[in-house]
Amino acid sequence: MPRTKVPAKSDMFQILDPEGNVLDKKLMPKLTDDDIRKMYGYMVLARKWDEIAWNLQREGRLLTFAPLTGQEASQVGSAYAMEKDDWLFPMYRSNAAMILRGMPMDLLFQYWSGDERGLKIPDDVNMFTIAIPVGTQIPHAAGFAWGMKIQKKKVGVVVYFGDAATSKGDFHEGLNFAGVFKAPLVAICENNQYAISVPRSRQTASETIAQKAAAYGFEGVQVDGNDVFAVYKVTKDALDKARNGNGPTLIECFTYRLGAHTTSDDPTKYRPVEEVEYWKKRDPIDRLRKFMVKKGIWSDSDEQKLLANVEVRVNDAVKKAEAVEAPKPEDMFNYVYEKATEQLRQQMSELK
Numbered sequence: 254m255p256r257t258k259v260p261a262k263s264d265m266f267q268i269l270d271p272e273g274n275v276l277d278k279k280l281m282p283k284l285t286d287d288d289i290r291k292m293y294g295y296m297v298l299a300r301k302w303d304e305i306a307w308n309l310q311r312e313g314r315l316l317t318f319a320p321l322t323g324q325e326a327s328q329v330g331s332a333y334a335m336e337k338d339d340w341l342f343p344m345y346r347s348n349a350a351m352i353l354r355g356m357p358m359d360l361l362f363q364y365w366s367g368d369e370r371g372l373k374i375p376d377d378v379n380m381f382t383i384a385i386p387v388g389t390q391i392p393h394a395a396g397f398a399w400g401m402k403i404q405k406k407k408v409g410v411v412v413y414f415g416d417a418a419t420s421k422g423d424f425h426e427g428l429n430f431a432g433v434f435k436a437p438l439v440a441i442c443e444n445n446q447y448a449i450s451v452p453r454s455r456q457t458a459s460e461t462i463a464q465k466a467a468a469y470g471f472e473g474v475q476v477d478g479n480d481v482f483a484v485y486k487v488t489k490d491a492l493d494k495a496r497n498g499n500g501p502t503l504i505e506c507f508t509y510r511l512g513a514h515t516t517s518d519d520p521t522k523y524r525p526v527e528e529v530e531y532w533k534k535r536d537p538i539d540r541l542r543k544f545m546v547k548k549g550i551w552s553d554s555d556e557q558k559l560l561a562n563v564e565v566r567v568n569d570a571v572k573k574a575e576a577v578e579a580p581k582p583e584d585m586f587n588y589v590y591e592k593a594t595e596q597l598r599q600q601m602s603e604l605k
């Protein structure tokens with residue numbers, strides 16, 4: 254059994270069990286077979302992205318990066334529920350959601366190789382830049398959502414953060430503000446059970462993270478974060494509610510980070526092997542594939558084709574990113590202020 258207490262099924266919203274069976278057909282959201290295959294495709298793509306990025310980092314071609322393996326359902330299920338005009342506020346582990354929402358993979362590689370120009374979000378993609386500081390994106394998203402409401406724009410704003418972010422003032426301030434102003438915010442906590450080596454049990458004494466929403470005066474939902482249909486459904490409902498002027502929702506995706514916190518981390522130092530094995534049996538990708546195979550909408554040859562396709566796409570993105578001319582070191586100073594300060598000028602001349 255895992256060290257972190259897994260909520261009883263009845264406490265947590267779930268549609269698909271780990272064997273890929275639908276628990277209650279009435280709960281199943283309206284998704285075509287094509288939608289389901291697309292969601293699966295994004296999940297497999299995200300895992301391949303992780304694998305290739307990890308190898309690149311080990312070869313010195315990428316800087317530190319945070320893998321998302323294990324969290325594909327929580328990101329793909331939620332991002333797939335968004336409409337084109339909705340806005341996304343990502344954290345450093347949100348690569349799957351960002352890719353699904355239209356962030357070019359080559360730009361992401363460029364960014365994670367240390368080139369800030371990779372964070373130039375395309376103009377037609379409603380997304381903010383990645384927040385590396387824990388939780389700072391939450392008040393940004395809450396304020397932005399309020400702005401959308403003031404401008405009478407019917408859009409939802411989704412912000413992603415981890416369980417550790419809920420210990421920060423940013424979480425309280427952002428959610429309190431969103432509650433008071435009924436901002437169209439959907440706050441998604443990907444509770445992956447750890448903040449680097451700190452387990453969830455040391456993060457908060459609350460029984461669930463979702464219950465914290467009660468203090469802010471809106472709904473909180475705990476969902477099985479490894480169940481892509483359940484995540485899709487709760488996010489879609491929350492976004493519809495937000496766009497219709499009925500205020501924010503906090504969603505806790507109960508999931509598990511199967512890999513390391515980042516490429517600089519060794520999780521074997523703080524997690525028992527049995528715990529990881531327990532969660533591997535609940536792998537979100539296996540779960541969806543089992544469902545699709547049972548439904549007769551997925552075959553071995555579909556799987557082989559998909560695996561080959563994602564590998565080519567990710568490798569093409571790497572090639573494209575690596576073909577970009579390296580940034581000039583002076584650029585570190587050039588864009589800090591409109592006019593460089595004396596101190597920056599000195600630092601720049603030392604660098605030269």
Ligand SMILES: Cc1ncc(C[n+]2csc(CCOP(=O)(O)OP(=O)(O)O)c2C)c(N)n1
Binds near residue numbers: 385414415418419449
């Ligand atoms: C303000 C701030 N403090 C500390 C850190 C160092 N740090 C990076 S990730 C992390 C843990 C975050 O855990 P969680 O929010 O649960 O998200 P996860 O990384 O597990 O997805 C910490 C403490 C940081 N990035 N920002």
